[in-house]
Amino acid sequence: AQSVSQHNHHVILSEAASLELGCNYSYGGTVNLFWYVQYPGQHLQLLLKYFSGDPLVKGIKGFEAEFIKSKFSFNLRKPSVQWSDTAEYFCAVNQGDYKLSFGAGTTVTVRA
C-alpha cells in the first residue's frame, strides 16, 4: 500500500517568512500528487495537484510544489507567508486508482 510521509508535524513561523513542507511517498510507479489545506473551522480543500508535465506546479494563494521523481518527493512552498496561511496541510497520493493516501498533516502557525 502507498504510504505518505510528511516530515514536520508543526511549523511555526512569522509573517513574510518562507515556507517549505516536505512530502515523500513510497510508490515508484506513476502517481498523482495533491496538496490539500484545512483552514481553521473550514473543510479540506485542494491547494494544488500534479499529474504530469512541468514538475513545478502552481496552486492557489501563491503556493507551489515541486515534484522530484528521483526523490519520491512533492514538497510544498510559499515564498512569503501571511497570517491567513495558518492551517493544516495534507499531502496525498494516488497511484492510478481512485484511492487517495494522505499524510498525517502538518500544522502551520503563522505569527503576525
Next chain:
Amino acid sequence: EAEVAQSPRYKITEKSQAVAFWCDPISGHATLYWYRQILGQGPELLVQFQDESVVDDSQLPKDRFSAERLKGVDSTLKIQPAELGDSAMYLCASSLGNTRDTQYFGPGTRLTVL
C-alpha cells in the same frame, strides 16, 4: 459554489449505541467517498462508491460499519454498535469520477463515543 453536505455536524453517543451519518455529494459527482480522520492523522478511506456500487471497502470494519448509496446520489454511513475507538471525524467527499479529479470534501461529522 456547490458543496458536499453532511449531517449531523456533531454526534455524541454512548458505547454500544447505533449512529448514522448522512452525506449529499455535489450534483453530478459519480464517485463518493467516506473517510475517517483520527485526531493527529490524515484521512483514511473507509469506502468508495461509483454511482450506487461499492468500489473499495477494504478498510471498512464490516462487523460494525455499513454504508449505502441506494440511488447513486446521497449516502449513509452507519456504525452499530459504536465503540470508544470510533471517536473521530467522519468525512465525506465526492468527485466526478476520474482518478485525477479533485475530491471535494464536506465539513465532516465529529463523533464522540462515551
